[in-house]
Amino acid sequence: MALAIAAGIALGSLLPDGFQWLAAIEYGSVNFIVAVLIWFMVYPMMVSVDFSSLKRVHERPKGLIITLVVNWLIKPFTMAGLGVAFFHYFFIDLIDPANANQYIAGLILLGAAPCTAMVFVWSQLTKGDPNYTLAQVALNDVIMIFAFAPIVALLLGVTDIEVPWATLILSVALYVLIPLIAGVLTRWQISAGASSREDAERAVKRFISTVKPLSVLGLLATVVLLFGFQGTVILQQPLLIGLIAVPLLIQSYGIFAIAYAAARLWKVPFNVAAPCAMIGTSNFFELAVAVAIGMFGLNSGAALVTVVGVLVEVPVMLSLVAFANRTQHWFPSTAPARDD
Numbered sequence: 001m002a003l004a005i006a007a008g009i010a011l012g013s014l015l016p017d018g019f020q021w022l023a024a025i026e027y028g029s030v031n032f033i034v035a036v037l038i039w040f041m042v043y044p045m046m047v048s049v050d051f052s053s054l055k056r057v058h059e060r061p062k063g064l065i066i067t068l069v070v071n072w073l074i075k076p077f078t079m080a081g082l083g084v085a086f087f088h089y090f091f092i093d094l095i096d097p098a099n100a101n102q103y104i105a106g107l108i109l110l111g112a113a114p115c116t117a118m119v120f121v122w123s124q125l126t127k128g129d130p131n132y133t134l135a136q137v138a139l140n141d142v143i144m145i146f147a148f149a150p151i152v153a154l155l156l157g158v159t160d161i162e163v164p165w166a167t168l169i170l171s172v173a174l175y176v177l178i179p180l181i182a183g184v185l186t187r188w189q190i191s192a193g194a195s196s197r198e199d200a201e202r203a204v205k206r207f208i209s210t211v212k213p214l215s216v217l218g219l220l221a222t223v224v225l226l227f228g229f230q231g232t233v234i235l236q237q238p239l240l241i242g243l244i245a246v247p248l249l250i251q252s253y254g255i256f257a258i259a260y261a262a263a264r265l266w267k268v269p270f271n272v273a274a275p276c277a278m279i280g281t282s283n284f285f286e287l288a289v290a291v292a293i294g295m296f297g298l299n300s301g302a303a304l305v306t307v308v309g310v311l312v313e314v315p316v317m318l319s320l321v322a323f324a325n326r327t328q329h330w331f332p333s334t335a336p337a338r339d340d
Contacts, residue, residue, distance in 0.1 A: 046183025079111025106305025
């Protein structure tokens, strides 16, 4: 990831005309290159989502309740509040006031999009329960289809930013709904030819292993592309990048603290507590980036914020993985058959 970021910045500085040409390959509010890369990145993860895992989550609802409350009732609103506080008040003398709303919009887009793909990585690094993580992601994906656009529209409206409903709805359809449907249909087709559930699971895992390199390549290529588009700004305005990072860091560590503390107080086992805190802390930056580009353009302040979100997220999440692994003794080691 670090090499991809460095490569993107270097290429963006050396070949600005090439990246402008790539930026022009679009129709309406959709950049085709970004769209294809995001589909490559998200589709294998959507195949991993097993909606049958939702059937028994009512037996152990605590982690799921924490995830849903943090993701949809806390995180979008704290991110919007931090954006207004920093870019309309604390940093008002350090930034161009004309761009303040753009930066706030980028933060709102990140805050309203809980992680869908990378959370599997963070869950694996904390030895999270894979089936429960799948259930958490599956339910969040369903909610995102219906809640992302209204929440973003509400928060943009409250902060006096024009609400482009058509772009919001198109983005949810392109980057959440269509990949999710494709993943579900793929999983169903693979499973239909199996003689048993165990055979079906093995076949699905083989398929995911086959297409997973596409996800990795899509992620790295997306990072190169995004940092190529914004590389000049990042090099020329390091103070601005630092200012944008401040609310992102406060939000990330604050949201993790809320979810992790709630899991500890509620005696959620570690293999559920860690992933449920990670989902809220990490962002579905692919969706946020795509919507920011569609709404405001590739070179906008909103798009820059979502790119800085990528820059901040990886080291933050790795630090939280390390912290969670060091503090796993705070939690029960295994989950009961049912929550009390």
